[in-house]
Amino acid sequence: MKLGFLGPKGTFSYEAACEYAKDQDLIEYKTIKDIIFAIEKNEIDEGIVPIENSLQGGVTETIDSLIESKEIFIKRSMILKIKQNLIANSNYKFDEIKEIYSHPQALAQCRNYIEENLHHVTINQVSSTALAAKEIKTKNYCACIANEKCVEEYGLCMLEKDIQDNDFNQTKFWILTKKENQQGSKISIIFSTKNKSGALYNVLGEFYKNDINLTKIESRPAKTVLGEYIFLVDLEVNDKIDKAIENLKNECNYIKVLGRY
């Protein structure tokens, strides 16, 4: 079995892939779109992609790739707590560290920690936490803020674990496959409404009348003109779900069911 993930090794997607995959080969991809395309072409059996972060919101690249994809379904959903760590190529004390490297979001997530402990350092922004780890491997008296997987992956030292300022930072991942899953308490669907007043209200009404709980709604541009949207909703499955989805066809231009999980 082959599982695709968003590389390079040492990203949070890699950590999620390691946690999920027990005996699968991990295959690295450069973009989320490439992962979904690789599933479609049978290059890999499954792909793991980030779908939502508790601070940054929906991952638009994943949602847009799912809108464009043909036969891709959700097999499972998993949540990863985002933990940041201070890592270097040797066991430095705080006052020995001259520079820090990390992704802007990771730096923002540790702002208080840096101010309290490392206010004297020069801060360098790079495009991923894994790249920051690669960067400091050969740089003395420098540290990075990154995933703990980077310690093992790049042969580095953990200076301090869990340095993020708040603990509400979680990312939800979806494991995607080509085969529709028929079992599970959740279901996600993508739809676009007809261009008439109250169309979205009527769609939500279909769920409400059938006691189906809507746990999330995300809107994305239809990529035609401003003002036309495609929606992604997460629903809790009950025995009326198939009927409700069938009824939606009257209110929607198109519906894509991403399966149960």
Next chain:
Amino acid sequence: MKLGFLGPKGTFSYEAACEYAKDQDLIEYKTIKDIIFAIEKNEIDEGIVPIENSLQGGVTETIDSLIESKEIFIKRSMILKIKQNLIANSNYKFDEIKEIYSHPQALAQCRNYIEENLHHVTINQVSSTALAAKEIKTKNYCACIANEKCVEEYGLCMLEKDIQDNDFNQTKFWILTKKENQQGSKISIIFSTKNKSGALYNVLGEFYKNDINLTKIESRPAKTVLGEYIFLVDLEVNDKIDKAIENLKNECNYIKVLGRY
């Protein structure tokens, strides 16, 4: 009068600011959050911010800054057509150009054009189209893909106008101020629903029952735990709008009215 915009000069925000501001001083800011903060502190009278793009969707930094802001209102909305251009420091022919610099999104928007006319060049990604223009000012046989304002701003030559692959690329901007606007056919509000089944459906029902057309809904994470959201909606104003918003207070934890425009 002072108008804040997202710099540097030569960005699409700058183009929108020039189009809007007839006799205002343009003040450059580094982030959208800084613009909104500057309005709150009376450093500037108005600020112009991107709120939505027809291909990329809602501008999350703007929405999140408005959620966190205290007394900021919309004065006007305007739409800018996003046009990309091939620009260099001299009037080169296609086969003389060795390298191209631009932002990844602008490069993606001109992919077909590059393949047809410039398939031999090396492509360099930089963090903004305005930066790309700065970069090629001193580089011979290099071109950038950028806003036409860069020609004047950095003393460059226009090689070809309107090179984007499709014409559906538009960005909507909002002009923000500290004073609530009481006039206008549109209104935008931010709210979070109570954590009960059907809460969002009931909110939309309040609009539907009062013949108020909802033209856009955007969800953002509440930044607490996964699964709690804040919504931004655009509505068409009618004579029942004030009553409808008053009724919402029963369904919502909090409501912020961004004013009419």
